[in-house]
Amino acid sequence: MKKIVLAIAFSFVCLMGINAQSQRVHEQIYNSSYKTASNPSEETGVRKLAAFKVDAITYLVSRTLAELSDSTAKHSAEDVRHLNNQLDSMAYYMYDYVNLFTKEYSKATTLKGQNRVMKIFRDASVNHPLYNDNDKELVLAYFNREDYLTQFSLDTDWVKALAEAKEKLSK
Template identity: 35%
Template sequence: MKKILLVLMLFVGMTVQAQEVFNELRQKNKTVVENPQSSAIARGISQFKLDALNYLAIKMQEEMPDSSVYFLDNQAISMNEYVTYYIQKLVQYNEMPKALQEEMTKMFMEASKDNPLFKDKDKEMVLSYYNNGESLIRFSLDTNWEKALAYIKKKMAKNN
């Protein structure tokens, strides 16, 4: 399990240039999801990222049509970094008591839920991953990823 998580950390930790970030992240995650040789864990992580990116693009077009590509790219970068940071913490907490692991996971979940970008009323949809106990990535789709990332990094720094 440790080896799989370490490989995933390397996979999700890939850096992306700021030009066309959204499209590049979307394509990379789509490729992983569609590759039958990808591990179930990698596919699950990439499926969340792909769904989060698609949700972000659709909602921005509906509710923020005048927003810049820069804003979309920053949200995409922050979402990718948020998920990567979470996986790094999962690996780091792997040897710790289960209660601490659950507390850490809950902090990440709450940070995503408590920092909405659109305040979407369709809670069933935006919390579909959050409420799915089978999913490795249990975050809200309606998240201001920049704010959530800043919040969780500050919170994790206090706890260490």
């Protein structure tokens, strides 16, 4: 009986550790990206990719905080948990999205191939807004920037955008 109790207690501690780590996904990606973006010894292109990730996570955090601080909304503990989980999920999928984009873009051997990859990812990001934010100057800050490879909307449902990009890449 003592072994069963110890096994259950150990499982609980492990689950709590996993849960605590998953709650900080956006912070881990932010910190790693910020470190890269602010490192002058990194290549400019790598720093710009990291800067986009920092800005995208900052945007997601600000929208989440705005929702949580809305005094007219009564948020249950479940609502708060959902918003925090959504923040971490979006951060993770944005990270995956940018990494898949850079992988596919670098694999393209022709300008036509690179333009195809760019169009797929640009369109997917703008086709799937998460918040329907009216501040287009903010959410499209990278979208028409020729000096950044990550020409994506900040207001993106990264899960849906990633699914669309993968589907179009397979065609």
